[in-house]
Amino acid sequence: MEDEKNHTGPLMIALQYNDLFDLDSISAMTASTNTDDAVPKDRAVTFIKAVQIVNERLVEQNKTESLLFEVILIAKECSEEIKMNIVESVKYYGLEIVKIFFCKKEELINTLQLNNVKLFLSTDKDDVYEVLHIGIPAAVLYEQSDDHVLNQLKVIFSGDVIGFSEDSLDSLSDFGFSETQIETFKEAKICMKEFAVLIGQMRRKFGQENSPLCICVLTAWGSTNVCASALKTLREWGLDVDEAFCLAGAPCSPILAVVKPHILWDGGLHNMRDLSAHS
Amino acid sequence: MSLDPVQVMKGQDPMPNTCPSASNGDSQASWDDSKDIHENEGSTKKPKSPKPENAVTIAVSSRVLFRTEKEQKVFEQKGIEEYLRYQVEHENEPFAPGPAFPFVKALETVNNRLRELYPDSEELFDIVLVTYNHAHVGIRLINTINYHNLFIERFCMTGGSSPIGYLKAWHTNLYLSADAEKVQEALAEGIAAATMFMPEKQIEVSETQLRVAFDGDAVLFSDESERIFKAHGLDKFFEHERENENRLLDHGPLKGFLEVLGKLQKKFYAKGHRMDCPIRTYLVTARSAASSGIRALKTLRAWGLEMDEALFLAGAPKGPMLEKIRPHIYFDDQMFHVEGAVEMGAIAAHVPYGIAQKYPHKKSTNAGK
Numbered sequence: 001m002e003d004e005k006n007h008t009g010p011l012m013i014a015l016q017y018n019d020l021f022d023l024d025s026i027s028a029m030t031a032s033t034n035t036d037d038a039v040p041k042d043r044a045v046t047f048i049k050a051v052q053i054v055n056e057r058l059v060e061q062n063k064t065e066s067l068l069f070e071v072i073l074i075a076k077e078c079s080e081e082i083k084m085n086i087v088e089s090v091k092y093y094g095l096e097i098v099k100i101f102f103c104k105k106e107e108l109i110n111t112l113q114l115n116n117v118k119l120f121l122s123t124d125k126d127d128v129y130e131v132l133h134i135g136i137p138a139a140v141l142y143e144q145s146d147d148h149v150l151n152q153l154k155v156i157f158s159g160d161v162i163g164f165s166e167d168s169l170d171s172l173s174d175f176g177f178s179e180t181q182i183e184t185f186k187e188a189k190i191c192m193k194e195f196a197v198l199i200g201q202m203r204r205k206f207g208q209e210n211s212p213l214c215i216c217v218l219t220a221w222g223s224t225n226v227c228a229s230a231l232k233t234l235r236e237w238g239l240d241v242d243e244a245f246c247l248a249g250a251p252c253s254p255i256l257a258v259v260k261p262h263i264l265w266d267g268g269l270h271n272m273r274d275l276s277a278h279s
Numbered sequence: 280m281s282l283d284p285v286q287v288m289k290g291q292d293p294m295p296n297t298c299p300s301a302s303n304g305d306s307q308a309s310w311d312d313s314k315d316i317h318e319n320e321g322s323t324k325k326p327k328s329p330k331p332e333n334a335v336t337i338a339v340s341s342r343v344l345f346r347t348e349k350e351q352k353v354f355e356q357k358g359i360e361e362y363l364r365y366q367v368e369h370e371n372e373p374f375a376p377g378p379a380f381p382f383v384k385a386l387e388t389v390n391n392r393l394r395e396l397y398p399d400s401e402e403l404f405d406i407v408l409v410t411y412n413h414a415h416v417g418i419r420l421i422n423t424i425n426y427h428n429l430f431i432e433r434f435c436m437t438g439g440s441s442p443i444g445y446l447k448a449w450h451t452n453l454y455l456s457a458d459a460e461k462v463q464e465a466l467a468e469g470i471a472a473a474t475m476f477m478p479e480k481q482i483e484v485s486e487t488q489l490r491v492a493f494d495g496d497a498v499l500f501s502d503e504s505e506r507i508f509k510a511h512g513l514d515k516f517f518e519h520e521r522e523n524e525n526r527l528l529d530h531g532p533l534k535g536f537l538e539v540l541g542k543l544q545k546k547f548y549a550k551g552h553r554m555d556c557p558i559r560t561y562l563v564t565a566r567s568a569a570s571s572g573i574r575a576l577k578t579l580r581a582w583g584l585e586m587d588e589a590l591f592l593a594g595a596p597k598g599p600m601l602e603k604i605r606p607h608i609y610f611d612d613q614m615f616h617v618e619g620a621v622e623m624g625a626i627a628a629h630v631p632y633g634i635a636q637k638y639p640h641k642k643s644t645n646a647g648k
Contacts, residue, residue, distance in 0.1 A: 204312060208359045214438070223567065224432055228421040231414060242412035243440070248328040248432035254448035255435070 010070040010100075013051070014117045014129075017086055019141055020044040020095075040093050043123070043143055047262045048095050050153035054202065054212045055096075061205055067198065070098045072115065076105050095110075112136050115166050119195055121263060132267065133184045137191035140264040142256065152214045154261040155199065159219030159246070161188050161267035162278035163230035189268030193237055195265075200239030216243040216259060220252050220266075292581050306641050326394060328432045331450040333537045335388060338446055341410040341420055342457035344383060346375030348491060349549050369396075370419045373426035378475040378626055379455050380427075382607040386488040387430055389557045393543070399489040403544065407449050408434035411458075439527035446470050453536050457626065463631050471536045473610055473628035475616065482605055482624040488557050490606040491540060493533055493586075494562035494597075494630075495575050497612035500596040501529035502633025504571070504614075508637050520571040523622045528578040539583050560584045561604055567593035601625040 022039045040191045051069045056150055075086060083102055091098050103111050112120055113136065120131050131138040142156075160249040166186070177185075203213050217234065218228040227246045245255055255263070280364045296597040328334075341347060354362035393403055406429075407472040408420065409577050422526050424431050435445045446454055452466045466474035484490070496505050508516040540558055547556045562579075566572040568591035579586060590600055598619045601609055609627045615633045620627035 012447070208363060209439070217437075224421045224424060224434070228418050231417050241414035241417070242438035244417045244431065244434070244436040246434045250328070250331050250433065255445065256332075258444035258448055 002187040009066055010068055011073060011119070011195075011202070012070045012117050013119045013121055014074055014112055014113060014115075015044060015047075015121050015141070017073055017078070017100075018153050019121070019123050020039050020073060021086065021089060040089065040095065043141060045093070045095070046249075047121075047141060047153075048097075048245050049186065050098050050151075050212070050262055053151055054274065057212045058202065058205060067201055071096065072099045072117070073097050074101045074108065074111060075157075076103060076108060078102055109134060109136065118198060119263070121156040129184060132182070132188050132191065135187050140266065142261050142264045143230070152212055153263075154214045154216060154266060156216040156218050156256075156258065156259065157192060157196065157234065157241075158266045159217045159227045159230035159244070160222045161185050161196075161218060161265075162192060162217070162233050163222050163226035163228075182203070185267050188265070192265055192267070195241045196234060196237045199233075200237060203240060206236070211242075214242050215239060215259060216245070217241050217256070218259075218266075219246045220251055221242075221247065233248065246272065308635060311336055312388035326430075329405055331405065331448075333401035333449075334405035335543065336405045336407060336449050336451045336453075337383070338409040338449060338451045338454045339379050339383065340405045340441075340442075340456040340458070340461075341412055341416070342376075343377050343455050344408065345377045345380070345423055346475075346477065347377070347419075350516075356526060359413075363413055364369050366416045366419055370381070371422060372419075372424040374419070376427065378477045379608075381481075381484045381626060382455075383431075385607045386484070387485070388487060389489050389543070390430075392395060392552075392557050393546065396527050396552075397546065400546075402546065405433070406431050407447070407451070408436075408444055409451075409454070410434070410436055410474060411439060411442060411461075412436050413438045414469060419547075433527060443468055443470075449517040452539055459629070459631055461631075466532050466632055471533050471629045475532075475608075475626070475628045476621050478621045479624065480624045480627070482609050484605050484626070488527075488559055490559045490561065490604060491537075491607040492561040492563050492604055492610075493602065494611040494613075494616065495566055496531070497563055497633035498531050498533045498630050499537060499562070500531045500534075500575065502531070502612070502635065506634045509634055517570060517648065520574050523572050523639050525577065527581050528574060530582075532586075532630055536580070537584055537586075537614050538582075544585075559587045560585075561606065562589040563592065563597055563600055563609065564590070564602070565592050565594050567591050567598075569593075598623040598625070601627070612636075 020040055022041055042266075048071055051071060055068045058068055073086070073090070075083065078086070082168070087100060090100065099115075101111050101115075109131065112131070118137060120136055121141040122127070122128050122131075122138065123141050125140060128138040128140055199213070199215070203211065203215055206213060217227065217230050219230060224246050227244060231241055231244060243259070245259070248253060297408060329408070350362065353365045366607070380441050383406055386406060390403045393400065406425075408431055410416075410420070412420070417436050420434070420436075433449070435442065435449075437445065441464070442461060446465055447470070449470065454462065454470055455475050456462050456472070457475060459474045462472040462474045468606075470632060493499050496502060504516060504520060507519045513595040537560065540560055544556055544558050544560075547553070547558070560573070564572065564575060568577055572589070576589065588604075592600065596619060597611070597616050601620050602623045602625060605625070607626060609620055610630050611627060612630045612632050614629055617627040617629045
C-alpha cells in the first residue's frame with residue numbers, strides 16, 4: 001500500500017467563485033464603498049466544511065497523509081475589486097481554499113487540466129456536462145436547502161452510468177439520448193473511475209460507523225441488476241458503498257432531498273427530459 | 280438454505296447468456312456480457328414501475344421480506360464490520376422467504392390481474408425495499424430478489440440512517456418492518472405501519488387472492504373505545520358504545536390502507552369481477568355483533584368503505600378464526616392477539632398504536648367486548 005501513497009497525492013476539487021459567493025452581495029459591494037466581505041453561499045460552505053472534516057480525520061490517523069482533499073477556487077472575468085474581496089472573504093470566513101485562480105472564461109478548461117483537478121464541482125448542470133464531455137471529471141454541487149451541519153461528506157455516484165456496460169450504454173439511444181449524450185456518459189464513467197479509486201482509498205481508512213465520508217449509489221432508472229452491476233464495479237475499483245438507491249424511473253428530487261448529498265455525479269443523466277414519460 | 284450458488288442470478292427476464300458469478304472475484308465478465316440489461320429496458324415484456332404518487336406503495340424492510348436471523352445474530356454478537364463481511368461472503372446465497380413474503384407475492388398476483396384489465400393504469404401496488412442495511416448487503420438482496428422472481432425494482436439502503444424520510448419520499452401507503460421503533464416512528468408521521476413476526480409454522484395462504492384482515496379498534500378506528508374499556512371496564516364500554524352508536528368512530532392508522540384496497544377492489548368490480556375479486560378484506564374484531572359492533576359497521580359505511588367479511592368474535596380468541604381465513608396479513612394493535620395468531624401459524628402484524636401499548640392485555644383476563 002505504500003505505492004498508493006506515492007502516486008496519489010492531493011485530491012484536488014475545483015469550485016467556481018460564483019458558486020461559493022453570493023454574486024449579489026459582491027455587486028452590492030462594488031456599488032457602495034463599504035468593505036463588507038462577499039457572503040458565502042450555504043451549500044458551498046457546508047461542502048467545504050465537510051471536506052475539512054474529512055481532512056482532519058485523515059490527518060488524525062496519519063500525520064503525513066498525502067491523500068487529502070484540496071479545494072481550489074476559480075474566478076472568471078473578475079474586476080480587481082472583486083478579486084480582492086474574494087481573497088479577503090475566503091480569509092475572513094476561514095474557508096480552507098488552497099489556491100485561487102483568476103482567469104478568462106475560455107481558460108477554464110485549461111486551468112482545470114493544468115492543475116490536475118480531480119473533480120470540477122458546479123451548481124450549473126450545463127457547465128458540468130460541458131466539462132465532462134471533454135473528459136474532465138465533473139459533478140454537481142448539490143443544493144443543501146437547510147444549513148444543517150452534516151459531519152459527513154456525502155458523494156453520490158450514478159448507478160446508471162457505472163452499471164451499464166459499454167454496449168448497453170449504446171442502447172440508450174433507444175430512449176432518445178443523442179450520440180453526444182451517450183459519448184458523455186462513457187466519458188463520465190471513465191472520469192468517475194479515477195475519482196472513485198482515490199476516494200475509495202480515503203473511505204477505507206474509516207470504519208463503517210462514524211465515517212466522515214459517505215458513499216452512495218443512485219440508480220435513477222436502470223433495473224436492480226444495473227444497480228448490482230454498479231455496486232460490483234465500484235467494489236472492483238476499490239470503493240465500498242454505504243447507501244444505495246434504485247428508483248426505476250421515480251423522480252429523483254424527493255429522494256435526493258432526504259439523502260442530501262454534497263457531490264452528485266450523474267454524468268449528465270439527470271439533465272435529461274423526464275425519462276419516466278417513455279412508454 | 281442449501282442452494283447452488285451458481286444458479287442464483289436467474290432473474291425475471293430472459294437472460295440469454297448469463298454467466299453467473301460463482302465467486303466474487305470474476306464478476307466483471309458476467310455483468311458486462313449480460314445483454315439482458317439491454318433487453319430489460321428495451322423489451323415490452325417487463326412492465327414499467329408506476330409513479331409513486333399513483334401507486335399503492337408498500338415499503339418492506341429486508342428483515343420481514345426475507346429471513347435474516349442468522350445474519351442478525353452475527354451483527355448482534357460480532358458487530359457491524361463482521362456482519363458486513365459475513366454478508367459479502369454469502370452474497371450468492373439467497374435468503375429464505377420471511378413473514379412478509381407471501382403478502383408481497385400476493386400483491387404481485389393482484390398487479391398481474393390489474394394489468395390485464397387496465398393495461399395503461401398506474402394504480403398498482405408498488406413494492407419498495409426500504410432497509411437500514413448498508414449497500415454491502417445490496418448485492419445479496421438483489422440476488423435474492425432475482426432468485427425468488429420478485430418484481431421489486433425500487434429500494435433504499437440507507438446504511439444506518441433513518442428510513443422515515445424515504446418512506447415519505449415514496450408516498451408510502453404501508454410500511455412493514457421487524458423493528459418496532461421504526462414502525463412507531465412511521466406511525467407518528469402518519470404512515471400506516473406494522474411490525475411483523477416470523478411464525479414457527481406457516482399455514483398455507485391463497486396464491487390467487489390477496490387476503491387482508493384488520494382488527495377494528497386502534498387499527499381501523501381510533502383507540503377511543505379501548506381507552507374506555509381499559510379505564511372503566513366492560514360495562515362502561517358497552518354503555519359508551521350504546522350512547523354513541525350514531526357517532527362515528529375516529530379513524531385509526533390503517534384506515535387509509537383499507538381505503539386504497541377498496542379503490543383497487545372497485546376496479547375489479549367495474550369489470551365484472553366482484554365474485555372472483557383477487558382482493559378480499561376482513562374485519563376481525565372482539566366487538567360483538569349484537570351491540571358494540573353496530574357502531575363499527577356504521578362508521579365503515581359512513582366512510583364509504585366495504586369489508587368483504589366482518590367477524591364479530593364477542594371476545595372469543597382470534598386464532599382459530601384467522602386459521603380459517605388464512606390472511607396474507609392480519610393487523611392488530613395488541614401483541615397478545617398477534618402472538619396468538621402467530622402461534623397458530625397465521626401471518627400477523629402488530630400496529631403499536633394507542634392505549635394498548637401502555638397497558639398490554641393480561642393473558643389471564645380474557646374478557647370479551
